[in-house]
Amino acid sequence: MFDVAVIGAGMAGLSCAQRLRQAGYSVAVVEKSRGAGGRVATxxxxxxxxxxxxxxxxxxxxxxxxxxxxxxxxxxxxxxxxxxxxxxxxxxxxxxxxxxxxxxxMNAVGKYLAEGLEIWFGRRVKAISRTDSQMWHLSLEVTDDNLDIPQELIAKAVVVAIPAPQALMFLNSEMGFSPDFIDKLRSVExxxxxxxxxxxxxxxxxxxxxxxxxxxxxxxxxxxxxxxxxxxxxxxxxxxxxxxxxxxxxxxxxxxxxxxxxxxxxxxxxxxxxxxxxxxxxxxxxxxxxxxxxxxxRNPLPVSCLAAEGTLPLVCAGDLCGEGQIEGALRSGLAAANWVNSQLQDLPLDASLNW
Incomplete structure (x- = not known):
């Protein structure tokens, strides 16, 4: 079990995971590809x-x-x-x-931001649900031949740091997310x-x-x-x-x-x-x-991150929020970390942008 599961090892996911890890939270990053960095790729x-x-x-x-x-x-x-x-x-x-x-x-940038993080490569999130003990349960699909990593993950909070259409494959109104939250994700192109x-x-x-x-x-x-x-x-x-x-x-x-x-x-x-x-x-x-x-x-949401209200802590981050591009992704990841922290232990976070 982890405090936080971060879905996606792009710029937003990595910046979020690092800020939370450095504050003292246990964090696992789930990434469907074999490397960190997302679209910063080589x-x-x-x-x-x-x-x-x-x-x-x-x-x-x-x-x-x-x-x-x-x-x-x-x-x-x-x-x-x-x-x-x-x-x-x-x-x-x-x-x-x-x-x-x-x-x-350029993937050296992702490798640098991934230092010290626990990242489960070759895993795609297939489904997300709530446990009886009020935790998030992530069912994972294997996308490579690494069978040593478990195919499920339990966490108190979830950060979804992947493109909105990919997030909507496992986030839907049937799980109790508000129509407004789902509609905002659907609006992103x-x-x-x-x-x-x-x-x-x-x-x-x-x-x-x-x-x-x-x-x-x-x-x-x-x-x-x-x-x-x-x-x-x-x-x-x-x-x-x-x-x-x-x-x-x-x-x-x-x-x-x-x-x-x-x-x-x-x-x-x-x-x-x-x-x-x-x-x-x-x-x-x-x-x-x-x-x-x-x-x-094409049309990022005018928010630094998109939190799901009325449910266990879950927030979306990435270039779908704020300014778009890499600047927006990094800032959105840091904003998501701040929001998750406010929902969990409210630990002291490094407010600076020191990398």
Missing amino acids: RRVQGSRADHGARYLEPQGDAVQGLIEALVDRHILKLWTDCVWQLRQGKLSAIPSSCYVAPAG YDPCITVMAGYSAARKSDLNNLNPQWKSVSFPENSDLAWVGLDSTKRLDPQQPVFVVHSSANFADRHLESADLATVGQELLDRTSEYLIPWLKQPEWLQVHRWRYAFC
């Missing part, structure tokens, strides 16, 4: 790393600024570029912006994104040196198919080959989200990218594609 491909989720961290507010400073001090993050580029009406223009990345992969990771022959390194592009990050605010392209290999300390990451627009992702042939979808995005940036981008040595069904929260 994949190993063909001996290279590619950040297929969050592109970089930039100072959005006090929460992210403090996290950046802590991670730079620990040599986890470095400044990648001091400007981002936009392509509008066929012209590239630079916009000043400090972008920080992890040479080891997300834009999807399809991400392509593409590696190129090592010989292309000399081509890049000759081209000497000024950009490392290019956004496409007016494009119907493309949202962003990054020269991902420039984040690494010793890249063996050029690696690019391409993010689709929401419209493109909507059209292709259920496609069974993701390789063809990825190639289509590379073809479009090659038209605007470098012709040989349509000829990768390898490519992988990832679909993010809930990439960006």
